[in-house]
Amino acid sequence: MAKKNHIKLINQKLSEYSHSLLSSDHDPLFLVEQSDLVNICKILKTDNELDYSILIDICAVDYLTYGQADWVTNEATKTGYSRAVEQKIIADHDDEFPDRFAIFYQLLSISNNSRISLKTFTTKLNPPSVPSINKIWNSANWFEREAFDLMGVHFKGHPDLRRILTDYGFIGHPFRKDFPTNGNLEVVYDEDKEEVVYKPVSITTRPSVPRVIRKDND
Amino acid sequence: MTESNLSLNFGPQHPAAHGVLRLIMEMDGEVVKHLDPHIGLLHRGTEKLAEIKPYNHSIGYMDRMDYVSMMCCEHSYVLAIERLLGIEPPKRAQYIRVMFDEITRLLNHLLWLGAHGLDIGAMALFLYCFREREDLLDCYEAVSGARMHATYYRPGGVYRDLPNEMPKYSANRYISEKKVKQLNYNREGSLLDFIEDFTDRFPSLVDEYETLLTDNRIWKQRTVDIGVVTPERAKDLGFSGPMLRGSGVEWDLRRNQPYEVYNELDFLIPIGLSGDCYDRYLVRVEEMRQSTKIIQQCIKWLRDNPGSVMIEDNKFASPKRDQMKHDMESLIYHFKLFTEGYSVPKGEVYAAIEHPKGEFGVFLMSDGANKPYRMKVRAPSFAHLAAIDEMSKGHMLADVVSIIGTLDIVFGEIDR
Numbered sequence: 001m002a003k004k005n006h007i008k009l010i011n012q013k014l015s016e017y018s019h020s021l022l023s024s025d026h027d028p029l030f031l032v033e034q035s036d037l038v039n040i041c042k043i044l045k046t047d048n049e050l051d052y053s054i055l056i057d058i059c060a061v062d063y064l065t066y067g068q069a070d071w072v073t074n075e076a077t078k079t080g081y082s083r084a085v086e087q088k089i090i091a092d093h094d095d096e097f098p099d100r101f102a103i104f105y106q107l108l109s110i111s112n113n114s115r116i117s118l119k120t121f122t123t124k125l126n127p128p129s130v131p132s133i134n135k136i137w138n139s140a141n142w143f144e145r146e147a148f149d150l151m152g153v154h155f156k157g158h159p160d161l162r163r164i165l166t167d168y169g170f171i172g173h174p175f176r177k178d179f180p181t182n183g184n185l186e187v188v189y190d191e192d193k194e195e196v197v198y199k200p201v202s203i204t205t206r207p208s209v210p211r212v213i214r215k216d217n218d
Numbered sequence: 219m220t221e222s223n224l225s226l227n228f229g230p231q232h233p234a235a236h237g238v239l240r241l242i243m244e245m246d247g248e249v250v251k252h253l254d255p256h257i258g259l260l261h262r263g264t265e266k267l268a269e270i271k272p273y274n275h276s277i278g279y280m281d282r283m284d285y286v287s288m289m290c291c292e293h294s295y296v297l298a299i300e301r302l303l304g305i306e307p308p309k310r311a312q313y314i315r316v317m318f319d320e321i322t323r324l325l326n327h328l329l330w331l332g333a334h335g336l337d338i339g340a341m342a343l344f345l346y347c348f349r350e351r352e353d354l355l356d357c358y359e360a361v362s363g364a365r366m367h368a369t370y371y372r373p374g375g376v377y378r379d380l381p382n383e384m385p386k387y388s389a390n391r392y393i394s395e396k397k398v399k400q401l402n403y404n405r406e407g408s409l410l411d412f413i414e415d416f417t418d419r420f421p422s423l424v425d426e427y428e429t430l431l432t433d434n435r436i437w438k439q440r441t442v443d444i445g446v447v448t449p450e451r452a453k454d455l456g457f458s459g460p461m462l463r464g465s466g467v468e469w470d471l472r473r474n475q476p477y478e479v480y481n482e483l484d485f486l487i488p489i490g491l492s493g494d495c496y497d498r499y500l501v502r503v504e505e506m507r508q509s510t511k512i513i514q515q516c517i518k519w520l521r522d523n524p525g526s527v528m529i530e531d532n533k534f535a536s537p538k539r540d541q542m543k544h545d546m547e548s549l550i551y552h553f554k555l556f557t558e559g560y561s562v563p564k565g566e567v568y569a570a571i572e573h574p575k576g577e578f579g580v581f582l583m584s585d586g587a588n589k590p591y592r593m594k595v596r597a598p599s600f601a602h603l604a605a606i607d608e609m610s611k612g613h614m615l616a617d618v619v620s621i622i623g624t625l626d627i628v629f630g631e632i633d634r
Binding site: 023025026027029053054055056057059061062066067069104106110113115117137138139141142143146163164165166167174175181205207208209210211212213214215 | 257258261263265266267269270271272275301453454455456458467469474475557558559561565566567568570577579581583585586587588589591592594596600601603604633634
């Protein structure tokens, strides 16, 4: 009941901006427009009744292969039981990203003892971007750098958007779904050159367990 | 004549860097002007690896997140899966989890205290802390078979019940029978007896550590008024755990958002006053005493309430060997569980626990498959290390070491 009232309060405070409640099974999750993100965050932090004073986490998600499975499980197999899984090659989508990248923000209010999540989709054009909320919560600084590094999402207005976790001189954004799990390059010691050099990876991905989606869980 | 600032490289292999931290420091004489941490030298892409394997296969990876508080990391991951599945482990499993979370807190704080002391000149403490850690790691080993990377928590409970016997030392050409008898004095009973013996001894050992440090002039000179963080800044910088409490904010997930059975246990939350390194030291030392109290309460409950430690549902928990020999359905469940795993309903969840270092959370997203669609670890040290620039500005070079120590950082979870 308290949770319902709190959601009502948030809806009331954010009534100027477009937002919708996606789920309230766990912590309430709101979908917001990225153009309104900064204003909404300002209200959530500065409003005395809401007081979301801590930004806990920022997580970028790539929806490219969402809901895709290796095996069909709702009908009998036509090919027999030794169905191995082959590595799928995912085509590049470099010009537009309609609804491909989303950012999840986890907020915590100490005075109300409550958590909410915000979800926002990035812009559609390459590179995908969202406004930075570093000025509102300073903890966003490294979380945004991480999302930029691993997912290639640009945060407009971030003071220092550099790579953070990957190697110096790394190419690509490893957590995108079209980036192979094995990576593209490996480092080896070259005996002739007497130095460490990069070369294309020599191993291939072999999924040990196929990805299946069972409908009986929904 | 003008003097330009000096750029100084620190790490990544400096012992005081607590792992693989590289700092580019801009110095004005001996005063730090700007500090740029370079991290990622231990980046293993755990979150990406979790996307290609069934849920249960990643529990072992979670041990390697924060490799000094292993079971707490598992706990958060397992909790996230359980929330998505909508299952709850039996009460005994919850008590075991809480007890091991607190043992883990002791493990973590002991390592932190030893290493932090060593960094700023208290050599002997390191040896004492590791002496006690050894006993706690024996508890890990007795219950899971591994000293560190336990993989003990499972969605729906824990891997197995507490053993009735402790592993014992045996005599060999280096250790005499007499010595072995001394070593085994607290290993004659069950694991619970062993832990109880430890919790009886431990408070006086914490007193010993405190005699070495709390009123020590050198210790105070190195920590008092170093790295002061106000409560407002602490919140703004995303601090949690002892870092937040050291600044005087009363916030502990065990109390404020209780998970498992923490709401049935009696313990106090220490907070600091001034938000400096010394206060955070006091907070952590008091947390060790409180953890001991929690462990004692868990021991009492666990002695009185035997029972199952895993849910009955064979979709998530393996059926017993014996059942499989006689029951076809159990055999099918076993096969499905170990080849394919279980599918998790669509949805997103964020599950956080009070990890020894702060709030350790796992954001888990499922599209209905047997593997997570996206898994993101919220590491407390990551947020804390991001603040090192602000905390060290204007301090001397030697104070940076105190600040790195007080942050209690571990690179397994920062780099992931």
